[in-house]
Amino acid sequence: MPELILNHRSDAQTRLIWALCIASIVVYINLYTVQGMLPSIAENFGVSGAQATLVLSVTSFTLAFSLLFYAVLSDRIGRLAPIVLSLWLLAASNILLVFAQTFDDLLMVRLLQGILLAAVPAISMAYFKEQLAPSFMLKAAAVYIMANSMGGIAGRIFGGLMAQNLSWQSSMGLVFVVTLIGVALVTYLLPRKEIKPSVIKQKVSLLRKVKQDIDGFMFHLSDPQMRLAYMVGGLAFMMMVNQFSFIQLHIMAEPYGLSRFNATLIFLCYSSGTFASYLSAKWIMRYGSMPLFRVALCLMVAGTSLTLVDTLAAIVIGFLISACGFFLTHSCCNSFVAIRATSHRAKATSLYLCCYYLGASLGGPYLMLFWHKAEWNGVVVGSMTLLALLLVAIWRLGIHQQHAADVSIAD
Template identity: 30%
Template structure:
């Protein structure tokens, strides 16, 4: 009896990947590496925005387009990429995205001027869209429901670690040599990540091709957008990612000024706080499996807001602590919300993930750029005020979601914490 139940803990009759199995470890490795490479390449220019602004003689808001252009292109391509993943499979789309992304990331190191750099950053975002568009759907289809929170948390932890490592590496290499060498190094890391992803990712066993005609896509999108719960989750993604990107976009400009006067490497070191996001994602995934998304989501947004307030301090330790708390709360909220979208969407997982991430990256692009106007008009207090407004709206949406009724469930189960 004991042996039988031990086996059942890792191998399900329906073939879904259960926690503790070798397939679960391989899936986590692949998704972690994929998320790592995607975020490392996508946000590579963020810590060197002041250097790009100086080298190309452009304003800070214009320099921030090197980040916003990539995220906007990724957002625009998420739905087409999800359609491709519905027709040709999650594996193919994710693998192609990583390979093409590594090639374009290498090419960006040789941009002759700022316009060429922006074009390549747009292309990078467009090709990378395949991984996030299919990743949530893959985990929702292949991983057992009781282990999805942990799997999603580890995937997002890879995003966080990649974002941290890529930014830190670029900052240090730029200080030591040049931003071109730094971007080239990230391109080579992308090549290695793509090879490891191909090796480790378990084959899809539950993927079923779906019709990908325009009418079908529009009908599915209308169904998803007709659900107020989905709309609220998409809005939270837009607002929280916009706040997160804005904070890190303009933090470097602030830390260059008095009373901090930090150098490029020291500013890059601040991005090591992404380790907090890595820990938050993995921990939040387990917490979601225990107490549910309804409670976790609003608590994490509130924590993030408290961290934002701390960054107003003129003392560097307080600013760093504030960024750490902000980062912890942000990644926790993203873990809870993204897993909720995948669970609520059922057979429309790929398109739901694409709509969620489209909102997510549009927030990064639009709010990440527009908050530059707040920086130019009122410096850091202006940025904090703008982000506080966005996060207050997100918190209100998360508070309403506490009583959201699960799709297809009777009213008596409306407070089911995991639906």
């Protein structure tokens, strides 16, 4: 009988990992498909290529702050219902994109989608920590982040293919169908039973609940190590995701002159990040987060610098190196936050991801200023400024870690 119970639990854990990884792929396909369609969007809606990057920025902005809402909601009613409901509404929202007539219409729907996209990333890590055995946790987190990367790659290449071969309406109709299939599969796989957060069993006033939520967020924001981890993730994503937007414009121009679809193939460079994410759990357990943060920073500096060499091969190699460094940083941040959060887990994760996606939303307009001044060379200068700030954040986090270790030894 104990063995039967153990096998049943293992099966439920496996289903949960599969479900949340597929949900993640669905979310990131919906988030990043438009990034692979930027030249097509610019042409279809009569805006510049640089302005078209706003379709990603506005979604990242509403996604960032919606994460905090879902963290509170899932602590109240559980993890399952918000994920399932938001995914079905996300599928339905793609119908609105089919009928978008102006660029403003497009931005409004993308703002709405940012709210719906937030549920899965806000809840998943807390869901894992509550439902999975400790031995599963790091591995599940690594596989989940790998799924993020796969969804990002698939969405962007999918977008490039559609932009090359389909009209805007047909493209969005196809996104609707793909999303619908993915959401149905997630709904089928998610275990129906979950460990409910104990907070929802308490009978307290609305004012008291609000105070508990604020206290939960402040608990993590008062931790200097958490604040620095949030800053590291935000700065890294602020640079990386928006570099991929502007590099398409760069390699479509002379002397490269790539077609729309061929330009989107640069997103295959995310594959190095997928590989790094897969190995990150083993590396974190062997070396710890701090050495990996430093290695990842060096990779991002080296990769970004290499893109200044005026050949397509150098650009591709540079992005492969940078993507590896970025996803290693993201994996370390995710694991650091999940392990350090002993209470208010969903709030800890949502604060990290809020900073992460807020970085993405601010990075587009920030790097656009450098693009208008000096095109890709300007983007590299703007990126190096962000990497300098990232260096300071990692250095400060290392000081706090060393101080904590010294205090532990003294005790």
